[in-house]
């Protein structure tokens with residue numbers, strides 16, 4: 001096997017998904033601990049603490065207590081290279097999560113044992129299902145009273161419509177939590193609050209029948225769990241790797257992220273069974289990770305990732321070949337060779353210059369406004385990776401600038417933030433103001449905050465009489481010109497220079513469409529055609 005094929009085979013690239021507050025960030029941090037990425041062992045401090053928030057870099061996010069953006073973290077574990085892509089839990093940031101899910105080979109779903117399957121979990125599951133993404137489930141916060149474990153499995157099966165294969169099972173719960181039993185090995189791992197609970201630091205018994213265990217936790221609770229397990233084994237499914245890989249079964253783990261309990265059992269199982277990079281569809285053909293020619297696609301763009309560097313980074317998932325420092329790549333959409341020689345990698349808390357990157361890895365390319373989401377890079381072949389979703393804004397606000405002298409800065413800020421894909425801004429043809437479109441209300445708050453923090457611009461958002469945007473296209477240049485004149489009052493230019501109709505009402509849109517049959521009114525600006533060709 002060639003080096004890069006062997007390297008690809010040991011990659012495990014996955015996203016953590018959950019409803020807000022289920023414990024995604026806490027679990028992420030524990031996983032990083034095992035990768036040696038964070039050296040401070042011990043219990044998680046308040047998420048407000050600066051040291052804690054490795055995966056959450058925005059102050060805003062800390063203030064609000066929700067993960068706003070996703071980030072990428074790489075760590076080695078047990079001979080494998082794990083790439084963990086964090087995702088924001090809040091629904092207003094779902095477009096980011098959806099795109100991250102196109103860049104991973106599997107997902108880890110975190111569920112709060114007291115809350116069970118929540119609304120965001122259902123939505124995220126639907127997205128995973130579109131691509132048959134294999135999913136492992138971690139049922140968290142076992143140190144608190146929650147729903148019965150059997151009930152939780154039933155809920156996952158019923159509501160998320162995916163059969164469960166429990167791999168670990170809790171012994172007690174809340175204040176009575178004694179440990180978990182590994183259903184495949186039979187081993188019992190004791191829950192000892194305050195301990196670090198890595199394998200070395202855990203008390204482990206060979207099986208539930210171990211007399212020493214009964215002595216330690218009492219026979220009663222063991223009898224209870226044995227009875228429960230008879231039920232569980234009757235009602236659930238044995239682990240079947242093929243089904244898991246096809247997205248048709250989810251292995252389930254129980255634990256408590258904040259106590260680092262049950263986490264290593266999950267990680268051990270994950271690196272053994274989660275899929276390595278898969279072949280990917282690229283319009284003309286399918287690209288295998290074993291191919292030696294480099295290819296990859298951009299799934300995320302982030303401005304000002306590091307406040308100290310003020311740079312814009314395009315996140316590229318490598319699909320084949322390898323990235324080497326000093327290399328060049330063919331930027332398919334623009335047809336140009338681009339130097340990507342100083343790409344970044346994301347070794348957990350520190351960003352460093354990439355040494356080499358292989359299929360499954362994510363690298364950060366410095367972007368000066370030429371790279372767009374969904375762009376493909378190759379060694380020269382004109383391919384286009386498919387399946388990266390594009391989102392139409394659903395909410396519109398007029399941007400009000402406090403200090404008119406900061407207009408240039410405002411334009412710059414809005415342009416750069418719009419490249420990230422969550423918001424889009426429009427310049428009306430006949431007015432001087434700006435309209436911002438977003439997918440969720442919180443995006444406006446994020447933009448206002450970031451404009452101030454990152455661009456020194458104070459702006460507020462006011463209601464705008466726009467219900468939806470349509471990108472106007474036409475084969476007939478004459479009709480387009482005429483429309484441009486007649487409908488100018490509702491027309492605007494987007495950040496890429498494309499013409500957009502900002503409809504004041506649905507009825508108006510319908511009438512306009514009927515009146516102009518030669519024009520096409522498209523709900524999204526297709527990624528592949530980005531950059532002013534519309």
Ligand SMILES: Nc1nc2c(ncn2[C@@H]2O[C@H](COP(=O)(O)OP(=O)(O)OP(=O)(O)O)[C@@H](O)[C@H]2O)c(=O)[nH]1
Nearest residue numbers: 020021022023024025026066067089141256257258
């Ligand atoms: N009792 C208990 N609390 C936990 C556990 N894991 C996490 N928490 C707490 O649950 C809260 C939410 O945890 P986070 O890790 O921030 O959750 P999140 O899913 O990343 O939330 P978002 O950032 O909003 O998506 C925090 O207060 C954690 O300390 C656990 O195992 N037990």
